[in-house]
Amino acid sequence: xxxxxxxxxxxxxxxxxxxxxxxxxxxxxxxxxxxxxxxxxxxxxxxxxxxxxxxxxxxxxxxxxxxxxxxxxxxxxxxxxxx
Amino acid sequence: xxxxxxxxxxxxxxxxxxxxxxxxxxxxxxxxxxxxxxxxxxxxxxxxxxxxxxxxxxxxxxxxxxxxxxxxxxxxxxxxxxxxxxxxxxxxxxxxxxxxxxxxxxxxxxxxxxxxxxxxxxxxxxxxxxxxxxxxxxxxxxxxxxxxxxxxxxxxxxxxxxxxxxxxxxxxxxxxxxxxxxxxxxxxxxxxxxxxxxxxxxxxxxxxxxxxxxxxxxxxxxxxxxxxxxxxxxxxxxxxxxxxxxxxxxxxxxxxxxxxxxxxxxxxxxxxxxxxxxxxxxxxxxxxxxxxxxxxxxxxxxxxxxxxxxxxxxxxxxxxxxxxxxxxxxxxxxxxxxxxxxxxxxxxxxxxxxxxxxxxxxxxxxxxxxxxxxxxxxxxxxxxxxxxxxxxxxxxxxxxxxxxxxxxxxxxxxxxxxx
Numbered sequence: 001x002x003x004x005x006x007x008x009x010x011x012x013x014x015x016x017x018x019x020x021x022x023x024x025x026x027x028x029x030x031x032x033x034x035x036x037x038x039x040x041x042x043x044x045x046x047x048x049x050x051x052x053x054x055x056x057x058x059x060x061x062x063x064x065x066x067x068x069x070x071x072x073x074x075x076x077x078x079x080x081x082x083x
Numbered sequence: 084x085x086x087x088x089x090x091x092x093x094x095x096x097x098x099x100x101x102x103x104x105x106x107x108x109x110x111x112x113x114x115x116x117x118x119x120x121x122x123x124x125x126x127x128x129x130x131x132x133x134x135x136x137x138x139x140x141x142x143x144x145x146x147x148x149x150x151x152x153x154x155x156x157x158x159x160x161x162x163x164x165x166x167x168x169x170x171x172x173x174x175x176x177x178x179x180x181x182x183x184x185x186x187x188x189x190x191x192x193x194x195x196x197x198x199x200x201x202x203x204x205x206x207x208x209x210x211x212x213x214x215x216x217x218x219x220x221x222x223x224x225x226x227x228x229x230x231x232x233x234x235x236x237x238x239x240x241x242x243x244x245x246x247x248x249x250x251x252x253x254x255x256x257x258x259x260x261x262x263x264x265x266x267x268x269x270x271x272x273x274x275x276x277x278x279x280x281x282x283x284x285x286x287x288x289x290x291x292x293x294x295x296x297x298x299x300x301x302x303x304x305x306x307x308x309x310x311x312x313x314x315x316x317x318x319x320x321x322x323x324x325x326x327x328x329x330x331x332x333x334x335x336x337x338x339x340x341x342x343x344x345x346x347x348x349x350x351x352x353x354x355x356x357x358x359x360x361x362x363x364x365x366x367x368x369x370x371x372x373x374x375x376x377x378x379x380x381x382x383x384x385x386x387x388x389x390x391x392x393x394x395x396x397x398x399x400x401x402x403x404x405x406x407x408x409x410x411x412x413x414x415x416x417x418x419x420x421x422x423x424x425x426x427x428x429x430x431x432x433x434x435x436x437x438x439x440x441x442x443x444x445x446x447x448x449x450x451x452x453x454x455x456x457x458x459x460x461x462x463x464x465x466x467x468x469x470x471x472x473x474x475x476x477x478x479x480x481x482x483x484x485x486x487x488x489x490x491x492x493x494x495x496x497x498x499x500x501x502x
Binding site for chain 1: 094
């Protein structure tokens with residue numbers, strides 16, 4: 001077990017993943033507590049602003065799984081590195 | 084004068100005191116500074132503004148600064164130039180260039196936002212400022228931190244070329260090169276901003292920082308003789324600038340400072356290789372699809388812009404639109420502005436000139452209406468964009484006869500091209 005941690009992220013879903021139960025998988029497979037604060041999911045695109053609570057290592061695994069699945073994971077601030 | 088109501092969430096409207104907060108704790112929406120316009124009305128007048136310094140601080144009452152101006156005393160009040168030659172070339176009656184390529188001290192409009200952020204950092208008692216940037220923002224944060232005698236941390240991706248960081252390093256910040264993908268650097272910087280009590284200018288200070296851009300809009304109106312132009316073409320990266328110019332015009336109207344009606348239309352200009360906001364406008368959707376930037380317009384290369392949605396809303400609300408420019412069109416735009424007006428802008432200025440040209444040629448912007456083209460950075464910082472595009476036309480031996488011959492050849496060539 002690693003320490004508990006909290007993370008705030010913004011997920012952006014491409015069209016082909018709109019129908020996937022992504023939030024369910026995060027809860028079930030990674031034991032992450034999810035609080036959806038704001039979201040907009042349309043037929044072809046969607047995003048969610050989430051607060052994630054869980055074991056630090058599990059959070060990292062969950063984020064990696066999201067990225068490997070094809071979901072864009074950003075800070076709430078979107079692009080922080082700017083020209 | 085008690086002029087601030089504090090901060091207000093742009094999504095749910097929840098209010099917060101004026102502290103270094105940038106995200107609504109309830110809906111995670113962005114917050115922005117909220118002013119007491121009823122207090123400001125009648126206090127901020129044309130006369131009070133004209134009596135101020137010839138800098139952005141003549142609008143201090145409309146910026147979120149409550150004490151004295153601490154740094155960047157000479158930022159802003161850049162030239163608004165009547166571009167007769169460019170107008171002739173494009174067949175237009177009235178084109179103006181708002182030229183922040185000569186903004187003091189680091190030659191881009193970022194000096195406006197950073198001067199506000201650093202002044203606010205001092206007001207809040209912070210001793211360190213920071214940003215994550217590969218260009219203009221890094222230059223400006225390092226310069227203003229030096230002036231303010233604050234510590235500064237600048238984060239960059241480790242693979243950034245040395246040449247790009249010299250104009251930042253010269254001010255002696257702590258430069259942190261992060262090994263990792265763009266996404267990893269991005270997330271790390273957000274976490275650092277969350278953990279350390281630093282003024283991360285474009286993260287926890289964003290509500291204050293972004294307000295500095297309003298001064299660009301105030302200046303346009305004042306310099307036009309307290310009139311709002313019919314059209315403004317604005318370069319979009321994070322999307323904040325276009326929203327703040329629009330906010331500035333609306334505030335001036337609300338305070339009774341603008342002559343006549345405000346019928347200004349706002350247009351977003353982006354590179355085709357990184358144009359998610361213009362894509363939203365063209366598709367008329369409020370969903371921003373992030374992109375991986377692939378353009379020579381590095382200073383606009385933000386694939387997932389924080390204010391993309393609000394930039395789109397601004398063009399809709401004002402009745403404007405947007406236009407992309409290809410890399411070739413960007414270069415042509417830079418050369419056109421240099422050739423006609425003697426202004427060397429960075430690629431972002433090439434984007435706005437190219438986008439404005441397309442909007443004119445397609446009839447979206449009528450040729451007989453006033454147009455302001457926003458130029459926000461200096462070409463001398465990134466001359467590499469023009470490598471292989473320019474060369475000396477005449478090479479001769481050091482003799483008068485050789486020059487005579489070359490001159491005759493040039494005249495003959497010009498005559499032939501003229502036919």
